[in-house]
Amino acid sequence: MPTETCPTCGRPTDAHDRHIRFQLPTPLYDLPDWEQLPGLWMSHQTPTESVMLQADGFGAFVRALLPVQLEGGHKLTYGVWVGVHPDQLQQAFAVWWDDSPAYLDLRLDGRLANRIDPWDLLGVPVVATVLDQDTTPVCTSSDDPLLTRVLAETWPHDEALP
DSSP states (O other), X not given: OOOOBXXXXXSBGGGSSOEEEOSSOHHXXXXXXXXXXXTOEESSSSTTTOSEXXXXXXXXXXXXXXXXXXXXXXXXXXXXXXXXXXXXXXXXHHHTTXXXXXXXXXXXXXXXXXXXXXXXXXXXXXXXXXXXTTSOOEEEEOSSHHXXXXXXXXXXXXXXXX
């Protein structure tokens, strides 16, 4: 069966409207023995399943979604890690699985802990907020001019698709 191609960029259409989930924050991913880190805690069995993690010497991290709008109504959604203060991790842990409205008030101020190509946004400030009771917090704003553009603008396929 032939693969459909995008009339805008010529790539296969299955390269569009994707969810790309980072396994670990970049600083941990770069370590060959990250599983042996002292004080490593994950909210679930594996980092891919986890929505929170912490490692001594590296910090606390919470999952968030980073949406990138593409021309033609397409969208890439990155499942990123946001580095947060340990108090924010505790706050997120207290309300994450709670069906109360407290989860809707969750606001995470941190730093993007994954390198997003082609923008190389590792370490830039980001705010993630809960937009829907049933979804992961979403990166909604930043003091960084480039991340602000990434979140607000519609991107040509050739610039944004990995």
